[in-house]
Amino acid sequence: MTRAVKKLDLDPVTVRKARSLARKAGRPIVNLARQHTTVSVERAVLRLAGLTGADTEGIPWVNRLADTVRADVGLEHGLALPVWDALLRGEAEDLAVLAQKAASGSVTFRMPEGRDAVRARTAARKVAAAGLKRIDGRRRERDRLIKRHGDPEQRPWIYLIVATGDIYEDIPQAQAAAREGADIIAVIRSTGQSLLDYVPEGATREGFAGTYATQENFRLMRAALDDSSRELGRYVRLTNYASGLCMPEIATLAGLERLDMMLNDSMYGILFRDINPIRTFVDQRFSRQIHARAGIIINTGEDNYLTTADAVEAAHTVTVSQLLNEYFAKEAGLEDWQLGLGHAFEINPDLPDSFRLELAHAMLARQLFPNAPLKWMPPTRHMTGDVFRGYLLDGFFNLVGAMTGQGILLVGMMTEAVVTPWISDRDLALQNVRYVLGAAGNLHEDFRPEPNGFIATRARQVLGESVELLERIVDDGLLNAIGDGTFGLMRRPQDAGRGLDGVARKSPEYYNPAIELLEEGTR
Template sequence: MSKIRLDVKKVKEAREHAKKIALNTQRFVEEHSTVAVERTVLRLLGVDGINEEGVPLPNLVVDHLKEKHALEDGAAFHIGNAMVMLKKTPQEIAEEVAAGNLDLTKIPVADAFERNLAVEEVAQKMVEKIRKNRGVREEKLERLGDKSGPYLYVIVATGNIYADIVQAKAAAKQGADIIAVIRTTGQSLLDYVPYGATTEGFGGTMATQENFRLMREALDEVGEELGRYIRLCNYCSGLCMPEIAAMGAMERLDVMLNDALYGILFRDINMKRTLIDQYFSRAINGFAGVIINTGEDNYLTTADAYEEAHTVLASQFINEQFALLAGLPEEQMGLGHAFEMDPSLKNGFLYELAQAQMAREIFPKAPLKYMPPTKFMTGDIFKGQVQNTLFNMVTIMTGQKLHLLGMMTEAIHTPFLSDRAAAIDNASYIFNTMEDFGNEIEYKKGGIMEKRAQEVLEETVKLLGNIEKEGLFRTLETGKFAGIKRPQDGGKGLDGVVRKSAHYENPFFELLLEDGVN
């Protein structure tokens, strides 16, 4: 039963619109590939490393195929062919290409059965490695136990992975459940993944496979010491979305920011490119047991949280359907929203509570990601603590799951260890003293919150109906989300999109979606 008396028929109607929107877009997605998808295939086949100039081998091989107008067949086609004809491993083949000693398009075409067999044997080994990583996580959670209430989620962002490790361990000891290593400014716009451990970054730390490994090792160590499993989060949005998802799966990350709409709106990444990339990245995350975070909360940093609440809900519905198409279960959908209304708005807390309760009821299985107030944080740390306290109250009252802690110094500087400790203490106090409050209260029939939820849901149904008629691409052009307009053929990365040929091969979709654990 809906505590806020949502119209079940309207929820169903919204979901049906969203499903059609996703399916209409998916036709385009499945007909195309991208340079990032093909680099991901190479990484999953074991290709790694850089050349003398520091260029990643997956980039060099994909660029080679693109220059030869052969990328439309897929990297797996050409690597498999070379494996059969040259009796070499994918890594050896990539090194030969990088050195300029091999043209993959000049190799005679092998028998399709032999080619597929060679690739699938290597692919199966990587899939099994990812499956084992998921098993390790599940074993640790079973042995150490998992948290029933909201996960306390904090960010570290020094730019230096070794300093991040110190801060992450401290945060875990203070009570954090999820450590997000925020990515260095601008990395989402790089069309390659940096290599190795990094010690320099602005506003964050480079997302690299070695950095993932180092932080995972550190959190496992502190987790065993504390008797808790500490989840690791990073970002696989941007131009390397599926590559970073693959590296996260290899190194057992637990949570990933993974949202094409976020990249389109806030990083000006071409919509066609990133929606194709998102599909493969979510298939990987789904198989690996990774919880994805979506970026609807960001809409409210550029648009009014009261007036545009329905755009957040509409995007959540669309993200849900895209995730299901990629085989990602509801239990791994950290659909995003935020406590971002103007504090001067009369009854703003009631509207925030209504929005959060509505999201909880519409997506009952999803570990919703709830973001703290940021837009109206002024630098007054005392008022900031009050705003964060109200945010914490909504989380525990409505059963939000991934609770990104608000910092009292949000508008002043990157948080100190002491700021994180104060934020954790605040949330822990509220979550304990109000643990069952949400189950003890009822929402007034015909009251402000019920009416607000009904209004937002009705506006959401209208918006989704219009998007279904116009198509998602056209909708993004007209600026219906976050008030930001993006052209279909503009933005970054469109030149990395290719139409698949009749010979296209990528063994991982079948292995991840059909041979998966979901």
């Protein structure tokens, strides 16, 4: 996947400085994440332990159990010790029964001490280790299937969205897209799911502008794409969204059901869903630790900044976010090949030299992150409804992808404003991609801009502006920068936003067996 060719005359000292500043800006956030937990991080431990199902009102048992433990002893200690202490005391024979008793008010939780605490810790660690072992098994299964069926021969991988709202309608559409050449199927989530503080259960048939992310929906689509992989003789990847208030839980479910990629941006939920910044950073660190263990590629969301801010004026904020996402991801254990850092083709096409500017930004990202499978996003903001103009713009977008060696190319639709386009539109969009990649797919090997020409000069300018912004962020603090509207023009203060009440500062007695095992790297 590497496209490590130095075609821009970037000052290596400036590049090193940018990364150093990103580390300095990100380190206090990592420390903050280490000091706190959230309800979703704790519920993820219960899911890793195998607790599934929901009550008659559709509220998952993990939520019912977590809420009761929190009411009895608080969240700051974690859920593991009080939950496994209750099991060892004989309050219930398993987690499912314990959750049902907790919901009915027939069990009281305590923080164990002394030998009871040691026993609870040992029992919780054993169960969490078994859950991680299941994730390890799914990762090995992916490796075997890729070896058996093979990877797509051509890069970038072609990424296509399916989102009808009905998982049983998504499946045949996804399989049809794979037959037409899609390498990655993304099942976009139902609008608003990121704001639910629970993960729905079971297969779902009603979603708005997307399909609910549930463990059963993950299982069904993964099985269907495995059938397509056998049919087509190439491994077809599956993507969903680990974001929002249940980010750690969805990441865990993705690992258990062998998803291959997950949307997982460090700031998207803060900026575009008004989720509390501390909640988001705590959740994203745990979710990325799970992704690292599961061998999942993350896709970050820098393209979204350019839907609210000008793509030329704000180009440096995309680069800064990429550098921060890289730091946070690697700190959590992700490797270069798992970093699907995002950027987009969103410059106003009426602007003189717009194509050259797009080339400059795409080449800058490619050279800054030579070993990452960058995710190149199609035009959306300036799609007017003129399908002929839109089809041409998508062709130019595909051409930039070919000229700059992108890793993941999200297929642009000429009917971009239609959330669920006609299958014929998808077919035309895939024809566009196939033509451009077939005709110019290796153009990146030959294309080199003039060292002091427009493209190279613009790339150096954006990098310089990125360093200046990172210097301000280091001085002011990343949380303050987010609060001031630095990214995407959204002002999100650290003491506000959805989900803040689900954050707790860890006590000295805090214990989370999943975090312990993930940080040990135990397999």
